[in-house]
Amino acid sequence: MSTQAQDAGPARATHPRALAIEARDLVKTYPKGVRALDGLSFTVQEGTIFGLLGPNGAGKSTTVKILTTLAQADSGSASVARLDVRAQAAAVRRAIGVVAQRSGADPTATGRENLLLSGRIQGLRGRELGRRADELLDRFDLAGAAGRMVRTYSGGMQRRLDVAMGLIHRPEVLFLDEPTAGLDPESRSAMWDEIARLSAGEGLTILLTTHYLEEADRLASQLAIVECGRVVAAGSPDELKARLRGDAVHVELAVPGDPAQLDAVLRQVPEVREVSVTGTQLSARADDGATTLPALLIALERAGISVHGIAAARPSLDDVYLRYAGRRFAEAEEPASAASQPAQPAQNPSGGTR
Amino acid sequence: MTAIAAHTTWMTQRQLKALVRQPAYLIIQFIQPAIWLFLFGSLFRKVAELPGFGAPSYLDYLVPGVVVMSALSTSMWSGMTVLEEIDRGIMDRFLVLPLRRSAIINASVVMQSIGTVIQSLIIIGLGLAAGAHYPGGAVGLLVLLVVSVLVAVVFSALSNTIGMLARERETIIGLSVFLLLPLTFLSTAFMAPALMPHWMRIVADCNPVNWALEAARAAMSADPDWARVAAQGGGLLALAVGVTALSVLTFRAYQKSV
Ligand SMILES: Nc1ncnc2c1ncn2[C@@H]1O[C@H](COP(=O)(O)OP(=O)(O)O)[C@@H](O)[C@H]1O
Ligand SMILES: [Mg+2]
Numbered sequence: 001m002s003t004q005a006q007d008a009g010p011a012r013a014t015h016p017r018a019l020a021i022e023a024r025d026l027v028k029t030y031p032k033g034v035r036a037l038d039g040l041s042f043t044v045q046e047g048t049i050f051g052l053l054g055p056n057g058a059g060k061s062t063t064v065k066i067l068t069t070l071a072q073a074d075s076g077s078a079s080v081a082r083l084d085v086r087a088q089a090a091a092v093r094r095a096i097g098v099v100a101q102r103s104g105a106d107p108t109a110t111g112r113e114n115l116l117l118s119g120r121i122q123g124l125r126g127r128e129l130g131r132r133a134d135e136l137l138d139r140f141d142l143a144g145a146a147g148r149m150v151r152t153y154s155g156g157m158q159r160r161l162d163v164a165m166g167l168i169h170r171p172e173v174l175f176l177d178e179p180t181a182g183l184d185p186e187s188r189s190a191m192w193d194e195i196a197r198l199s200a201g202e203g204l205t206i207l208l209t210t211h212y213l214e215e216a217d218r219l220a221s222q223l224a225i226v227e228c229g230r231v232v233a234a235g236s237p238d239e240l241k242a243r244l245r246g247d248a249v250h251v252e253l254a255v256p257g258d259p260a261q262l263d264a265v266l267r268q269v270p271e272v273r274e275v276s277v278t279g280t281q282l283s284a285r286a287d288d289g290a291t292t293l294p295a296l297l298i299a300l301e302r303a304g305i306s307v308h309g310i311a312a313a314r315p316s317l318d319d320v321y322l323r324y325a326g327r328r329f330a331e332a333e334e335p336a337s338a339a340s341q342p343a344q345p346a347q348n349p350s351g352g353t354r
Numbered sequence: 355m356t357a358i359a360a361h362t363t364w365m366t367q368r369q370l371k372a373l374v375r376q377p378a379y380l381i382i383q384f385i386q387p388a389i390w391l392f393l394f395g396s397l398f399r400k401v402a403e404l405p406g407f408g409a410p411s412y413l414d415y416l417v418p419g420v421v422v423m424s425a426l427s428t429s430m431w432s433g434m435t436v437l438e439e440i441d442r443g444i445m446d447r448f449l450v451l452p453l454r455r456s457a458i459i460n461a462s463v464v465m466q467s468i469g470t471v472i473q474s475l476i477i478i479g480l481g482l483a484a485g486a487h488y489p490g491g492a493v494g495l496l497v498l499l500v501v502s503v504l505v506a507v508v509f510s511a512l513s514n515t516i517g518m519l520a521r522e523r524e525t526i527i528g529l530s531v532f533l534l535l536p537l538t539f540l541s542t543a544f545m546a547p548a549l550m551p552h553w554m555r556i557v558a559d560c561n562p563v564n565w566a567l568e569a570a571r572a573a574m575s576a577d578p579d580w581a582r583v584a585a586q587g588g589g590l591l592a593l594a595v596g597v598t599a600l601s602v603l604t605f606r607a608y609q610k611s612v
Contacts, residue, residue: 031611068450071612093452104447108372120364121451149375165447 018082020046020173020205021067025076028062028229036062037073038229044207044222049199051220052209053317055329059229060209061101064177067207068098081172094122097166101177101209103158104165107151111142111161114150115168122169136164140194156187163194173205174198180215188215195219213317213329225324233324241315246273247289248319249296251282252309265303269295278328280308289313361457366464369435373465383469387424387477394420394544395484406548410487417481417488418498418570419543424477425470425502425509426537426563430530432466432510433517440521446612455605462514463507463598470506474499490574497573497583501566504590508562511597518601518608537563542571565590 021044028037036059044050052060065071067080069089078085081095105114115133124132137143140160150158159179166174176195180188196219198204210216216223217237224234233240249272259277266272266284271292274285286292289312300307321329373380395413402412409415439445448458478495482488488495517526538544540557541564547555558564569586572579 065446065612070446070450071609090452093450096450098447098450100443100446100450102443102446104443106368106372106444107442108375109368113368113371117364117368118451121361121448121453123452 018046019043019079020048021050021078021080021207023063023067023076023078026063026066026073026078027075028059028066028071028073036229037066037076039076040226040230041076042224042231042234044205046205047199047203048221049195049206049208049219051216051223052207052226053211053213053216053220053223053321054209054226055211058211058226060211060226061177062229063226064098064100064175064207064209068096068175069093094169095172097169097171097174099159099162099166099174099176099179101181103162105150105158105161108149110147110149111153111157112137112146114161115165118165119168124169132168136167140164154187156183156190159183159187159191160194163191167198170202171204173207176206176208178209178211180210180212192218213321217317225321227325233320237317240317240320244285244315244319244323246271246285246287246315247312248315249284249286249289249292249312250310251284251296251300251307253280253282254306254308256280257282257305261303262305265299265305266296269299272296274323276322281328283319283322285315285319286312358454358457358460361454362460362464365453365457365461369461369465370468373469383428384473384476386427387420387473388480390423391416391420391477391480391484398544401545404549407546408548409546411485413481413484413486414488415546416544417478417486418567418574420481421474421477421498421502422505422541422563422566422570423534423538423543424473425506425566427530427534428469428473429466429506429508429510430513430534431526432462433513433515433526434523436462436514436517437521437523437526440518440608445608449605449609456602458605459511459514459598459602462510466506466510467503470503471499474502488574489576490578494570494574494578497587498570501569501587501590504587504594505563505566507594508590508597511594511601515597515601515604518604521611537561540564542567562590562593 021042023043024041026037026040027035029035038059040059040063042050042052052063054060062071066073067078067085069085069092072086080092083092083095085092105111106117109117112133115136116129119129119133134143137146140163142157142160142164145153145157150161153161163176163179166176179195180191183191192215195206195208199206208215208219220237222234222236223240224231225240226232235243256279257277259275262277262282263275266275269292271287272284274283276283284296286296293310293312297307297310318329395416398416399412401407402409402415407415436445445458449455478488478498490497513526513529516529520526540554541561542550542558543563547558550558565586569583569590572582572586
């Protein structure tokens with residue numbers, strides 16, 4: 001199986017690439033003893049979109065802050081665009097564009113003023129700066145609102161402006177920290193198209209953090225799943241899914257079941273592995289879902305366990321997550337998201353379509 | 355050096371535009387001193403008749419007091435702007451751009467200075483309209499402007515530093531409320547030193563607000579005492595440079611906490 005299948009272009013895929021980002025054993029402890037990063041490492045090849053996927057509090061933003069020179073790691077090292085983030089911070093800042101999780105646009109200035117200021121600080125001047133600003137305003141569909149104060153922008157417009165500000169000086173590496181969090185589905189898919197275009201058309205390296213499985217699956221050619229400040233799994237989405245061997249089987253039980261009992265029952269069916277139960281949700285893995293389902297149903301019926309529904313699917317990233325983090329992605333999200341992000345779209349546990 | 359100047363200019367322009375777009379804030383900043391001038395002028399008018407006060411009219415004595423108090427009270431809120439920029443993520447965005455750290459602080463200092471000069475000129479003008487005399491002439495008034503700007507620089511830098519370290523509005527509000535009146539009344543803003551209790555005079559000698567007032571009054575008198583202006587003004591200038599440098603260093607502490 002080709003691991004390059006998801007990469008940006010066939011021409012590039014044949015060349016071994018230089019690394020645009022290298023993070024080695026990053027450790028970061030915040031005052032009060034919160035260990036945000038606990039030995040995090042990964043590399044990103046030039047010209048690709050790399051996804052950092054993980055629930056709230058996993059350490060994604062902390063990683064971005066360290067790589068963009070805002071924060072410093074307690075230990076470990078990192079380079080971006082072949083520059084050391086600690087020793088060559090000023091040069092790194094010129095080589096990167098940053099879209100932080102919180103918009104950094106000035107709400108009391110207009111969209112155009114925000115863009116121009118970023119451009120000036122990045123060293124652009126005069127007519128060249130004006131042209132570049134207009135080009136980006138057009139491209140991000142903000143030309144009509146360019147003269148309005150950012151405070152009047154919708155969430156989607158503000159996010160597009162953030163990306164435009166990050167791109168003004170044609171950076172080598174673009175950091176996008178949860179670029180679509182809080183956007184409505186329509187704005188989200190428009191943003192996805194734009195991100196995909198950036199990477200394909202301009203050869204930009206993009207580091208994207210997200211807590212949406214679908215987003216990582218769709219955009220990233222390589223990704224790392226982050227849990228509690230560590231990378232628990234890394235590879236292309238297809239690779240990660242392929243590593244799971246076989247199909248995911250999901251069973252909806254009538255009443256919450258006893259994991260030990262269910263495990264014993266299902267192990268009687270050949271080919272069934274990795275049984276896990278959360279409430280009425282039972283997940284397992286089987287080499288061929290379609291042929292295993294009938295045998296599985298019979299085994300459950302014999303044990304007197306009633307079933308509301310059953311399905312087999314190609315493994316999704318959620319299954320990958322379950323395998324490496326030991327819990328469903330949506331579960332990992334719940335405690336944190338309840339407080340900070342009330343409008344979370346529901347994660348679809350069997351949404352893998354690839 | 356030229357980079358710092360350019361960066362400071364852009365950052366100042368940004369804040370000026372924001373200020374002009376919020377005229378309510380501007381109007382309050384310029385009306386409040388007028389109210390003080392009127393209130394204190396009416397309340398304490400007879401004070402100048404006390405034996406030993408040593409000024410012909412209380413209004414003459416009051417104008418530098420209100421100018422410096424206004425510079426103090428406005429500048430102590432400066433940290434609120436810094437906090438707002440931190441809360442909105444604007445600060446973090448600037449910190450990942452190739453922007454000189456000192457330009458962020460410089461812009462805040464320049465903004466405070468511009469505001470203070472305008473505010474002071476309004477008070478001086480109102481005083482003149484009400485019949486105050488400025489025997490020291492233009493040079494005396496210029497010294498008043500300079501020391502009121504220095505007071506604004508000292509206390510806005512202090513407020514910015516505290517804003518970045520404490521990261522809470524309450525701390526800035528508390529500090530402003532707590533410091534404004536003691537700093538003002540433990541000085542010769544409204545009362546001649548000869549009539550102050552002895553202990554208060556000693557405290558006032560350590561109060562930078564008082565240094566500003568002493569320098570201004572020495573320059574504004576008919577027979578200016580330039581040695582006194584230099585001594586008091588010099589102390590204030592050194593303090594302003596020190597506190598501003600401290601606030602630039604605070605970025606390091608701030609970046610540890612992000
Ligand atoms: N400025 C900070 N001060 C203290 N703790 C922080 C700070 N920023 C993040 N943390 C903590 O570090 C951990 C990782 O946070 P973060 O990197 O923001 O996660 P993510 O972006 O994946 O949601 C969390 O436990 C969070 O509470
Ligand atoms: Mg985050």
